[in-house]
Structures are given as structure tokens and as C-alpha cells.
Amino acid sequence: MNTSNTHEAYLYExxxxxxxxxxxxxxxxxxxxxxxxxxxxxxxxxxxxxxxLPSEPKTAxxxxxxxxxxxxxxxxxxxxxxxxxxxxxxxxxxxSETTVRTIYKVGPTQVSTNTIHDTIIKNIxxxxxxxxxxxxHALVDATPIVPEQMYTPQELVSEKIVSLKDDPIAQQFMAxxxxxxxx
Amino acid sequence: MREIIAxxxxxxxxxxxxxxxxxxxxxxxxxxxxxxxxxxDFVQELFLKILEKKHLYDPSKKFYTWVFTIASNMCKTSYRxxxxxxxxxxxxxxxHITEDLAEKERFHILLEKSLSNLEHAHKTVFVxxxxxxxxxxxxxxxxxxxxxTVKSRLFYATxxxxxxxxxxxxxxxxxxxxxx
Numbered sequence: 001m002n003t004s005n006t007h008e009a010y011l012y013e014x015x016x017x018x019x020x021x022x023x024x025x026x027x028x029x030x031x032x033x034x035x036x037x038x039x040x041x042x043x044x045x046x047x048x049x050x051x052x053l054p055s056e057p058k059t060a061x062x063x064x065x066x067x068x069x070x071x072x073x074x075x076x077x078x079x080x081x082x083x084x085x086x087x088x089x090x091x092x093x094x095x096s097e098t099t100v101r102t103i104y105k106v107g108p109t110q111v112s113t114n115t116i117h118d119t120i121i122k123n124i125x126x127x128x129x130x131x132x133x134x135x136x137h138a139l140v141d142a143t144p145i146v147p148e149q150m151y152t153p154q155e156l157v158s159e160k161i162v163s164l165k166d167d168p169i170a171q172q173f174m175a176x177x178x179x180x181x182x183x
Numbered sequence: 184m185r186e187i188i189a190x191x192x193x194x195x196x197x198x199x200x201x202x203x204x205x206x207x208x209x210x211x212x213x214x215x216x217x218x219x220x221x222x223x224d225f226v227q228e229l230f231l232k233i234l235e236k237k238h239l240y241d242p243s244k245k246f247y248t249w250v251f252t253i254a255s256n257m258c259k260t261s262y263r264x265x266x267x268x269x270x271x272x273x274x275x276x277x278x279h280i281t282e283d284l285a286e287k288e289r290f291h292i293l294l295e296k297s298l299s300n301l302e303h304a305h306k307t308v309f310v311x312x313x314x315x316x317x318x319x320x321x322x323x324x325x326x327x328x329x330x331x332t333v334k335s336r337l338f339y340a341t342x343x344x345x346x347x348x349x350x351x352x353x354x355x356x357x358x359x360x361x362x363x
Contacts, residue, residue, distance in 0.1 A: 005331055039345065042349075047341060050314070053294070059208065060200070065193060
């Protein structure tokens with residue numbers, strides 16, 4: 001508490017209990033400095049007069065209490081109620097089927113592919129000169145060329161439709177095949 | 184109070200109401216600038232608060248002090264919300280107090296007028312000290328401030344009221360106080 005507050009508190013103690021004329025010299029000096037004699041007397045009289053005022057007893061209306069006040073639920077009842085509610089919901093949830101909904105996208109799926117070519121293939125044709133000797137040429141010439149035997153169906157060479165049994169080439173082919181399988 | 188806490192007893196709270204309601208009614212009446220209906224409502228509300236907040240009661244302290252702490256806080260809240268109508272609004276004309284009133288009655292009226300013009304904190308301590316006759320320490324407990332602050336507030340409250348009385352009674356206060 002600072003000095004000012006201390007003075008105020010002390011002055012109030014004096015005001016409540018001591019008349020100006022009964023103050024000690026030191027207190028009187030303090031009062032004169034802080035309040036002045038006239039103000040002190042006035043405030044002292046005010047407090048004395050206030051104390052003598054008769055109190056004003058007032059009659060209050062009867063107390064109206066809410067009905068619920070004082071009615072408490074015992075703990076075991078509360079616990080039982082909570083357990084019952086939990087059990088009830090567990091039973092409901094255990095019997096309910098879980099439905100999984102799958103959503104398919106209907107309609108064509110457009111896929112766009114953007115190919116980026118980062119490799120360039122370049123065909124380089126090199127000219128190559130091959131020098132052949134006479135001997136090699138002679139060796140190549142000495143190799144007999146066997147023409148492949150071709151079997152042309154009769155109907156391709158002739159407009160006349162001939163049975164496979166009557167076709168001499170087909171007969172020859174069948175005979176060779178039989179020989180081959182018999183081997 | 185212990186009976187209420189232990190057994191939620193209605194007869195006990197009714198007994199507390201019987202004991203303390205006249206004093207509380209008087210306090211609210213003074214603090215709420217003589218609005219009797221509002222004071223009645225505040226008394227009812229206060230006892231309901233006692234029931235609701237009974238667990239906050241400290242048995243090592245005086246019940247009376249605790250109740251007045253609640254009452255004081257209720258007045259503070261209503262003051263903040265501007266629920267209290269100022270005394271000036273209720274009096275038609277302050278300047279023409281009839282001459283035939285007894286001096287004590289006259290002083291009483293002037294005192295109420297000057298009280299109504301005090302700041303809420305100053306008014307609270309003054310009413311508790313001089314009209315409800317609480318000790319300084321009890322007022323400190325009720326208003327939840329230090330003893331020094333209570334004395335300081337009382338000093339300023341007295342000073343302001345004396346200044347107000349000078350304005351209301353410019354001819355001098357000796358005549359007013361001679362009957363006390």
C-alpha cells in the first residue's frame with residue numbers, strides 16, 4: 001500500500017471513532033493537512049448520524065424452490081441406465097447388415113497416348129564393292145541348281161474341274177506321301 | 184448449510200431464508216435504489232444460487248459473509264448491465280423537500296440521494312459498513328479486496344457524500360445534524 005492509501009485508511013479510522021476536538025496533536029496535524037478541520041467535522045457527523053439511522057427491515061416473499069431441486073438419481077441407477085443404452089445400441093448394430101455400395105463408371109474410357117519419339121533411326125546404305133575372283137565364280141557356277149518341284153492343282157491350270165482321284169499330279173503326291181509315311 | 188449440502192434439505196434452505204432474507208432484502212433494496220420488486224427477485228435468485236453453488240461453500244468461513252459475497256456480486260453484475268435505475272429517475276424533484284419533514288427523515292432522504300450518486304464500489308462498502316453494520320474485515324471478505332482498500336474506499340465514499348450533502352443543503356449542515 002502506498003503512502004496516500006495509508007493516510008486514507010488511517011484518516012478513515014479516525015473519522016469513524018474520534019471527534020476533531022479529541023484528536024491527538026499529531027493526528028490533528030495530519031487531518032489539517034489532508035482534510036481540513038471543517039471537512040473532518042462534517043464527515044465525522046455524517047458517519048455518526050448514519051450509524052444512528054434505524055435499519056429498514058424488509059419482508060422478503062416466501063421462497064419458491066424448483067421441484068426438481070433435491071431430487072437426485074442414485075449412482076447405481078445412473079450406471080444401469082447407461083449400460084442399458086449401450087447394450088441396446090450394440091444389439092441393434094450387431095444385427096444390421098453392412099451394405100457396401102460400389103460405384104462403377106459407365107461409358108467409354110478414353111485413353112490418350114502421347115508418344116514422344118526420342119530416337120531417330122536412320123538407315124544408311126553403304127555401297128559395297130565386291131571383287132570376285134575367277135575361281136570363285138567357277139565354283140559358284142559348278143553348283144547345280146535344283147529347281148523346286150511344284151505341285152500345281154489341276155483346277156488352277158485348267159478350267160475343267162477334275163476329281164482329286166483322277167488328277168495324275170495329285171495321285172503322284174499321294175503316292176509319295178504314302179511312301180514317306182511308310183518309311 | 185451443512186444440512187443442505189449433506190441431504191439437499193428443503194426445510195434447511197427455508198430456515199436459512201427465514202433467517203437471512205430480511206437482511207438481504209434490506210441490502211438489495213438499498214443497493215438497487217429502492218426498487219422493491221427487483222430486490223424481491225434478487226433474494227429469490229440468491230437462494231437458488233445457494234442451492235446451485237452449495238459445493239463452493241467453505242464451512243470454515245462464515246455463511247453470512249459468503250451469502251453477502253454472492254449478493255454483492257449480483258449487484259455488481261446488475262450495475263455493469265445497467266439494470267439499476269438511478270435514484271434521480273425515481274425522484275420527481277429533489278430541490279423541494281418539504282420543510283415539515285423531521286430532520287432525521289430529511290437527513291435520511293439526503294443520505295439516500297448522495298448514496299445513489301456514489302460509484303458502485305464505494306456504495307457497496309458504505310452500505311455494508313454503515314447500514315448493514317459489517318466489520319471492516321467482513322467487508323474485505325465479502326468484496327474480496329484487502330482491508331486497506333476497504334478503508335480507502337470508505338474514506339472516499341464518506342468524502343463524496345459529504346460534498347453531496349453540502350450541495351443539497353447549501354445553508355449549512357449544522358441544523359441537519361443537531362438532532363443526532
